[in-house]
Amino acid sequence: MKDEGIEALLGRLQPAAPDDALMARLRAARPQPKRSRRVIYLWAPLAAAAVLAIALIPRDQPASIAPDMAKVEEPQPVTSLQHLMDVADLGIVEDENNMPVRLIRTRWINEVVYASADGGEPVKEGRLREEVLPVSLPIY
Amino acid sequence: MANRDTEQDWNDWLGEHAGRFLLFARQQTRCGQDAEDVLQEALVETWKRAGGRPDNALVFATIHRRAIDLARRTDRRTIREKASEAPDLFSGPLEDAEMTALLEQEIRKLPDAQREVLSLKFWGGLTFAEVAVALDIPPGTAASRYRLALDALRQILSICTI
Numbered sequence: 001m002k003d004e005g006i007e008a009l010l011g012r013l014q015p016a017a018p019d020d021a022l023m024a025r026l027r028a029a030r031p032q033p034k035r036s037r038r039v040i041y042l043w044a045p046l047a048a049a050a051v052l053a054i055a056l057i058p059r060d061q062p063a064s065i066a067p068d069m070a071k072v073e074e075p076q077p078v079t080s081l082q083h084l085m086d087v088a089d090l091g092i093v094e095d096e097n098n099m100p101v102r103l104i105r106t107r108w109i110n111e112v113v114y115a116s117a118d119g120g121e122p123v124k125e126g127r128l129r130e131e132v133l134p135v136s137l138p139i140y
Numbered sequence: 141m142a143n144r145d146t147e148q149d150w151n152d153w154l155g156e157h158a159g160r161f162l163l164f165a166r167q168q169t170r171c172g173q174d175a176e177d178v179l180q181e182a183l184v185e186t187w188k189r190a191g192g193r194p195d196n197a198l199v200f201a202t203i204h205r206r207a208i209d210l211a212r213r214t215d216r217r218t219i220r221e222k223a224s225e226a227p228d229l230f231s232g233p234l235e236d237a238e239m240t241a242l243l244e245q246e247i248r249k250l251p252d253a254q255r256e257v258l259s260l261k262f263w264g265g266l267t268f269a270e271v272a273v274a275l276d277i278p279p280g281t282a283a284s285r286y287r288l289a290l291d292a293l294r295q296i297l298s299i300c301t302i
Contacts, residue, residue, distance in 0.1 A: 006294045007262075013230040013243055022176055026158060029180050030190045042141040115251050116214035 046106060046133075050082050074115035075123060082129075083109045090132065102133045146192070148242035153193050154183075160263050163229055164200055168207035168250075171215055172227040174214075178206045200260055204274055246296045254289035256281050 018026070020054050057080045090103040108129045161183065165175040182202040186194035229247070232240030247255060260271045261282075268286070272279040 006290050006297065009239070009243065009297065010258075010262055012236060013232050013240060013263075015159040016228050016231045017160050018158045021178075022162070023154065023158065025176070026154050026180060026183060027151055030147060030186050031184050033146050100235075 046084055046087065046104075050108075053082055054080070075117060076133055077112045077114045078115045078122065079134050081111040083111065085109055092137070095134070095136075100137045102137055104130045104133045106133060150187070157196065157199075160196075160265070161199055161203060163263055163298070164259050165203050165207065166210050166227060166229055167255055169203060169210065170214075174207075175227075176262055178203055178210055193295065196264065197266055197274050200264055200266065200270075201274040201276075204256075204276075223242075243293075243298075246293055249294060249296075250289050254285045254292070257285040258289040261286050 085107060086105075086107040088105045090105050092100050092102050095101045108131070110127045110129050111129065112125050114125065115122055145288060158164055158179075162175065162179055165179040165182070166172065182199060185206075186199045186202050190198070228244070228271045230244050232243075246260070250258065257271055260266045260274055261268065264271075264300060266274065268279045269281045271277075271282040271286075275282065
């Protein structure tokens, strides 16, 4: 008997199929996809962006407001705070250069303080804002 | 959605390869229960390490190492008690049930070193280079063990078919 003959014989054997109980056990053992640790350190630049946004908002009324604008009775915002409430990883997509980009959904609460028109207590208003930010991934 | 895709991918992968991984795990361990434990551990570990479908050679290598770890933890008496519980390794066409049983019996009689190379090469679909990596042996040794296994089976089957 030649090698081809013995290999043909062996080829008629197939590994015994796992029984249903084992397959169910293996299916249940599926490793859960772990969340990337990048999400954690993404908090740092997002927090920095929030601080920067707060710093750039003018705290006083601009001096160059036109007189007819000043007459408008609408309350004028004097300060604004942005609170980062939630960051969610939406997954990785490819940009136009076929480079991986992680999409991060951020939820903010914009807290705006309006000066009262009659010189009374300032009025606070909170607004929910949602942003999806593309974050390029480092490629090594 | 990605989670669902991963689950589908995991299930598809199991459906495609679980049989050949289980065959090798059964040959590397002393009883069916140990084989299943080693198999699960190796599949989960390699999937995690690769972040998805791992290379088959890596899975076989991990099964090999985990089986060694398990054997070191298990005392000899337990091994002897479990040895009689060995499950069927193969299935074949119904009309060839006798030949299937004979082949399986002779494959079981092969030295461990030859049987594991034969199994990885023939039913695992690995190259000699991959077999060598999985078993941590030189490729030339893998090839010569495969040759010896075929020679041994040929001799036995020649006698049986005379």
